[in-house]
Amino acid sequence: MDLLNLDRIARSFPELKIIMAHLGTTFFRKEASELIKVHPNLYADLAGSGSWMAIQPSELASWMCSCVAEVDVTFLGFKKLLLGSDAYFTRPDIMINAQKHYEMLLRRIGVPQDVMDGIMGKTAEKWLF
Numbered sequence: 223m224d225l226l227n228l229d230r231i232a233r234s235f236p237e238l239k240i241i242m243a244h245l246g247t248t249f250f251r252k253e254a255s256e257l258i259k260v261h262p263n264l265y266a267d268l269a270g271s272g273s274w275m276a277i278q279p280s281e282l283a284s285w286m287c288s289c290v291a292e293v294d295v296t297f298l299g300f301k302k303l304l305l306g307s308d309a310y311f312t313r314p315d316i317m318i319n320a321q322k323h324y325e326m327l328l329r330r331i332g333v334p335q336d337v338m339d340g341i342m343g344k345t346a347e348k349w350l351f
Contacts, residue, residue: 237263324342
């Protein structure tokens with residue numbers, strides 16, 4: 223789907239929580255990160271169609287931080303991310319490995335524990351209960 227379609231949907235349904243798959247895929251991650259920072263109801267998962275280990279900490283930090291990174295200590299953009307994986311039910315190890323990978327990546331960036339907890343499930347948990 224063209225990311226601009228998600229822009230229209232997010233604007234049309236501001237109360238709807240929308241999770242963009244794969245942070246916009248490899249070619250559109252920068253654009254996807256800008257969209258999730260603009261729309262309060264738009265989030266992205268960290269899956270990636272098998273390329274999840276290809277994201278480097280510096281890339282993720284540049285996509286999710288404010289354009290004035292020296293001033294941004296809120297990690298607000300990171301609060302729009304959710305753990306995701308293309309794991310199959312028959313291969314739960316994929317999800318476990320993805321979680322470990324993203325925890326390490328987020329630690330290298332310096333993401334605070336409370337924000338990491340949100341990414342690892344606390345944000346989505348609030349929507350369910």
